[in-house]
Amino acid sequence: MSEIPNDLKYTRSHEWARLEEDGTVTVGITDHAQSLLGDLVFVELPKMGQPLDIEEQCGVVESVKAASEIFSPIAGEVLEINDALIEQPELVNSSPFEDGWLFKMKPDDHNSGWDSLLSPEHYAEMAEE
Amino acid sequence: MNQKTPLYDQHRQAHAKMVDFGGWDMPLHYGSQLQEHHQVRQNAGMFDVSHMTLLDLTGPYATDFLRHLLANDVGRLRTPGKALYSCLLNPQGGVIDDLIVYFQTPEQFRMVVNAATRDKDLAWITQQAQHFKVEVALRDDLAMLALQGPRARELTLPQLPTSLQTAAASLTPFQACWEGDFFIGRTGYTGEDGFEIMLPNSQVIALWQQLLAIGILPIGLGARDTLRLEAGMSLYGNDLDEDHSPLESGLEWTVAWQPADRDFIGKTALQLQKNQHAHPILVGIVLTEKGILRTHQPLLIDGNEQGYITSGSFSPTLGISIGLARLPKQTAYPTVTVDIRGKKLPVKVVKPPFVRQGQACIDLSS
Numbered sequence: 216m217s218e219i220p221n222d223l224k225y226t227r228s229h230e231w232a233r234l235e236e237d238g239t240v241t242v243g244i245t246d247h248a249q250s251l252l253g254d255l256v257f258v259e260l261p262k263m264g265q266p267l268d269i270e271e272q273c274g275v276v277e278s279v280k281a282a283s284e285i286f287s288p289i290a291g292e293v294l295e296i297n298d299a300l301i302e303q304p305e306l307v308n309s310s311p312f313e314d315g316w317l318f319k320m321k322p323d324d325h326n327s328g329w330d331s332l333l334s335p336e337h338y339a340e341m342a343e344e
Numbered sequence: 345m346n347q348k349t350p351l352y353d354q355h356r357q358a359h360a361k362m363v364d365f366g367g368w369d370m371p372l373h374y375g376s377q378l379q380e381h382h383q384v385r386q387n388a389g390m391f392d393v394s395h396m397t398l399l400d401l402t403g404p405y406a407t408d409f410l411r412h413l414l415a416n417d418v419g420r421l422r423t424p425g426k427a428l429y430s431c432l433l434n435p436q437g438g439v440i441d442d443l444i445v446y447f448q449t450p451e452q453f454r455m456v457v458n459a460a461t462r463d464k465d466l467a468w469i470t471q472q473a474q475h476f477k478v479e480v481a482l483r484d485d486l487a488m489l490a491l492q493g494p495r496a497r498e499l500t501l502p503q504l505p506t507s508l509q510t511a512a513a514s515l516t517p518f519q520a521c522w523e524g525d526f527f528i529g530r531t532g533y534t535g536e537d538g539f540e541i542m543l544p545n546s547q548v549i550a551l552w553q554q555l556l557a558i559g560i561l562p563i564g565l566g567a568r569d570t571l572r573l574e575a576g577m578s579l580y581g582n583d584l585d586e587d588h589s590p591l592e593s594g595l596e597w598t599v600a601w602q603p604a605d606r607d608f609i610g611k612t613a614l615q616l617q618k619n620q621h622a623h624p625i626l627v628g629i630v631l632t633e634k635g636i637l638r639t640h641q642p643l644l645i646d647g648n649e650q651g652y653i654t655s656g657s658f659s660p661t662l663g664i665s666i667g668l669a670r671l672p673k674q675t676a677y678p679t680v681t682v683d684i685r686g687k688k689l690p691v692k693v694v695k696p697p698f699v700r701q702g703q704a705c706i707d708l709s710s
């Protein structure tokens with residue numbers, strides 16, 4: 216059974232989002248998603264400063280087997296990307312919720328969409344289907 | 345309901361991720377496709393390939409039949425056990441399937457064809473065989489294991505039936521020996537040395553467990569695909585299909601034009617295509633920048649779409665992405681780019697294989 220931390224929010228497209236103490240939001244893909252994809256060998260991330268809409272396609276993770284698009288969980292601006300993944304995409308497999316984070320965002324002040332994200336319980340139900 | 349090989353429960357016990365492959369429940373990987381790939385390149389791995397279709401072709405005219413049926417020439421085989429790789433063509437020269445045929449006697453051959461093409465292969469071969477009074481027997485009572493890797497033969501040999509060990513140890517590449525229904529070929533689909541073993545379904549679980557116990561790890565179909573791609577070997581349905589001839593699929597070397605008086609199905613169409621000098625060819629491609637080549641991605645020459653990738657993936661051995669691609673025949677390819685989700689990236693055209701026996705075969709420096 217894959218790990219679904221309690222302190223995160225989730226999307227139907229298997230991203231997770233963490234609200235940090237400074238108000239920024241960190242984004243990654245779930246343990247369930249990385250396990251379905253298998254060994255990751257390539258990650259394409261959004262650009263720094265790029266504005267993103269809710270559910271906007273903003274990156275790609277590719278395993279040996281398949282490519283999977285990344286969608287922004289919320290509306291906001293890209294503050295930072297996880298450069299380590301360029302050389303070590305496998306961090307997403309080994310540590311999807313910590314070292315394998317994808318990018319950080321500054322949420323829009325209005326209608327960032329945070330409140331519409333899935334709770335851990337809701338995501339767990341969805342992932343089981 | 346998918347078909348299951350006799351090793352299905354063994355795969356589940358080894359925590360395989362099972363997937364549908366041509367109507368069969370097969371192991372994709374047992375944890376990490378990348379580690380399994382390296383295991384075969386560096387040591388030894390074991391594949392359940394019991395989904396493949398095994399046929400025995402028997403009759404006084406079996407040799408004549410196969411010389412008519414196949415684009416490669418079994419008439420070249422003199423030593424019992426010698427194997428031949430060939431395309432099975434339709435009259436238009438399109439590839440119905442690619443296969444391996446083992447010469448046992450001039451009246452007895454064993455053939456291994458793909459799982460996904462089983463029904464159409466059987467229909468075609470059986471229909472053609474009628475004219476030659478050749479009996480085509482489906483061997484669903486046999487399972488098949490592939491043992492591949494630099495250490496595969498030395499590790500496997502002591503586990504084989506005692507009476508076959510000496511013969512198996514002295515096999516040359518692409519040769520087989522057998523005793524009853526236990527059949528051992530020095531063949532494979534990875535670019536490494538090794539064996540492919542056919543044996544009764546009732547005996548395969550014991551051999552599998554025996555080989556596991558001495559440290560040969562199970563390898564899934566995921567790694568099988570990256571291994572064969574690195575070795576520059578074709579996958580039916582990707583690099584080969586009925587709409588393309590062997591000349592368009594990198595397999596002209598498997599077409600036996602000589603002796604000229606041999607007629608085989610598809611020969612007229614192939615000769616016409618060869619004489620017109622206008623057919624596309626299959627090449628190897630390498631992406632030197634970051635990104636992954638995928639099957640069906642378009643290729644551009646001087647900015648114009650002129651071809652496509654037939655097989656693309658990440659090469660675990662080389663650490664970059666590689667592929668096979670169909671392009672117009674040119675003397676050189678200075679300006680080929682791939683379109684990956686709208687992004688145009690340069691690719692280098694190379695001659696496969698990319699990797700053989702653990703070593704890179706292409707120059708990545710320039």
